[in-house]
Amino acid sequence: MEGPRSPREAELPHVLDFLTKNLRSEAPWSIAAEYPTALTSNNIHNMRIIADEDRVVSHAVMKPLIIKSPHVIYKVGAIGSVVTDDKHRGQGLSTQIINDCLKSATEQSCDIAILWTDLFDFYRRMGFELAGSEISFVIEENFDVPPINLRFSTDPKVSPDAIYRLYSSHSVNSVRTIEETRKFLAIPETKVYTAWEPNGQLAAYAIEGKGIDLGGYIHEWGGSVSKLMALFSFIRVQKNQPFTVICPRHATNLIEQMQRKPVTMNQGFLGMIKLVNFDQLAAKIKRAFRAEGVSDIVLEKHPDHFLFGIGQDLYTINNETDMVRLLFGPIDYRAIGIFKEETVQKFEKIFPLALWIWGWDSI
DSSP, rough: OOOEEOOOOGGGHHHHHHHHHHHHHTTOOOOOOTTTTTGGGGGGGEEEEEEETTTTEEEEEEEEEEEEEESSSEEEEEEEEEEEEGGGTTTHHHHHHHHHHHHHHTTTSSSEEEOOOHHHHHHHHHTTTEOEEEEEEOOOOOOOOOOOEEEEEOOOOOOOOHHHHHHHTTTEEEOOOOHHHHHHTSSSOEEEEEEOOTTTTEEEEEEEHHHHHHEEEEEEEEEOOOHHHHHHHHHHHHOOOOOEEEEEETTTTHHHHHTTTSEEEEEESSEEEEOOHHHHHHHHHHHHHHHHTOOEEEEEEOEEEEEEEEETTTEEEEEEHHHEEEEEEEEHHHHHSSSHHHHHHHHTTOOOOOOOOOOOGOO
């Protein structure tokens, strides 16, 4: 066995063939078409393989993302396309691959790592934990909205510049380029729904699907709440069947409007998150609290525990996974009843940390 290591440039086509065969065997496209910014020669240094006599038997990829939020700018190592050949399973190869991705994330100064999976116990053994928040709304019936002068379209030929303009208005988003937006729009099975002003300006957009994933899910959207609601109403009529809108917890105005409609609301997790560089993240959090007038936040890592609190109101946290859920949610500080009310009020200026990764960035 050789690796984990990055593929050589000449090996990239073989790696993509391995991934397509194992993860997209029934799709008429290469898996690289679904992940045009992760499974590419530009990110080959973040791909990891284990080879057996020049044959790829295990793979994972890490894609660094810069996530902007009102309080913190994160560097996140998103991990995906984790697969081991059937004949080589049970040998710990996936664990080796993931740990090497985490090493790379650490070397590239990522604050946290995140991945999306249903193999919770497997990844918990490597320090990942379900954390963060995701709100989803299943729109089950048609619903009316106040009259609004918009033109709706399902034409996928939309200017990446127009999409990028609305996307950039989100308070929490990953740093993208217009060219990356162009590549995302070309992902197979991507459905684009748009609403246009009378003057021809894009007013709102919604993206459904990403290759074989996220069919029936609106995982990207942009525009004002009133125009998005009108667009969602149009989508429901067009599809003539239920679909789901995914949104972050901090999208409070949209959540309030959705709850007034015939929908089913579900609360879930953003993904499985692991702390990669706690001291670096803690320094960012402390700066955010100082900007809010809270100078005595305590956030320290010791050899066998974490110390967390404000002033003298401190709590010892023994597990890193508990720390993740305290920082990013969904733990409710009031519900656990260990901090004073004045401490909770100060926490709520920043916590839970606003973190959201839009569907096109998931790998």
